Amino acid sequence: MAEAITRFVPDGSTVAIGTSLEPLIPFAAGHEIIRQQRRDLELVGPISDALFDQRIGAGCVRRVTVAWVGNVSEGLGHCYRRACEQGIPRALEVHDHSNFSISLALWAAAWNVPNLPTRTLLGSDILNTNPNLSLGFGVVHVGAVRPDVAVIHVQRADAMGRAHAWGPLGITEEAGLAADKVIVTCEELVDVDVTLSDPNRILLPETKVVAVVHEPGGAHPSPVQGYFKRDHGFYREYAEQSRTAEGFAAWLKTWVLEMPDRATYLKRVDVESLRIHHHQFSAPADFGDE
């Protein structure tokens, strides 16, 4: 993980992360970004749960291009508020989107066109504050957003970068296609026979993937279908502790900066109590050809 972040997420990068909204959020990768003290990042996302708030509070972020930043089950993001209202720890530029318009911005980049037209956001003040949105011919033109790197967490992947993800996908496909590079973190590192047995489930072309990191539990406290439930209590504790800048600093020290490794983290959060045991496997698809 450390090597992937060092090599592919330099200072100043535009990073799409948390693209499946509430599930499959690459928290382990995000925490590594904080530990390596990345600066001047632009974060791109739809509804973006506490991981955005944490990196904003840690001073990693220059701009967010985003539909929503907060704590989904608890409400406001306290670090986001401090940054926007008081410039603590630094001022933050906000390019507001809706969920639909950030998806379109990424599809525009994926298809290599300058913008895509839509009726969403007509009549919204978001048009007046985001320079990448404009009105013309009675529709909204959503300018392309091209991330340098997309970081995604999936259920399983092979070492060649073929990632299998299931459940709702949010804006992950367009984010991965729009990005120059994709970092995959996964619950299980599997043989190529597994991924290639179901090519429809491969999320993105392997040509985009620059790193695969085997990181079981790497999405905690967000859920992973078939693997882990959501840790609602962890989000609540974060919301309470991050209410003040001092509280956030203490939280960050405990859970990120002085955490020796992810294994220790997972033990401390008792990740086993969140593991899903009642499995519901889908029927296999027959790819027979003769």
Place this chain on the structure above:
Amino acid sequence: MSNPTYTPQELMVAVASREIRDRDLVFVGMRLPILAYAVARNAHAPSARGLFEVGLMRDQPATGFLGTMGDPPNVAGALWATRMSNAMALMAQGHVDLGFIGGAEVDRFGNLNTSYVGDHAKPTVKLPGSGGGADIAVLSRRWVTLMNHERRRLVEKVSFVTSPGHGDGTPGWRELHGLPGGGPAAIITTLCVLRFPEQGGEAHLASVHPGHTVDEVRVQTGWDLKVADHVAETPPPSDSELAAIRRFDPDGFWTRPA
């Protein structure tokens, strides 16, 4: 609270559930509307379907507690797991009959602010933003918002229009500006229900919740509120509505806040 047998949130969920008609495709969103969908589906709207912007369609409500729409119980048994843009495609085509949006500030025309309180360049409060709210506001056939009834929330003029309602209130405002959906139908608050005329315009007080008065509503509203000739009392949650709410929110995470 004159009736201690249910909380304001439980009443809001029950009222919201009654907005859902059978066979509706409902853009469900988060928090109380997730419960409202579950209640409706178990009562008067057994053929309704729910659509979630994370990329899900469901018929039966999830059996487990949901902290978010993307939680595993909401995915298991889904009718469709997909990408967000596919869910938005249905709404863009006018296939979403009803949407729910949470609001921080609202004005008399149903314009919602979930972005900035004060100047957006130097806000006094930075709110989380649109999420799918602006999309629902523009594209769903009709929508309803739920919020705490406080004078600082029901305001003469919102600081920022995140999700447009009926604009400046002139008839046909939405059509003139190219907004395809019908706009807000109701504001459900902790005190009352405000409704909008079918063709848009200004909200009026339609019903007051048990234990509250028209005067109380007026005091807590930041504009000179239009009041219907006959303001009804909002029917309280029925026993079966309460039972359903408590089945889907067993610990009161959403409906019995600390």
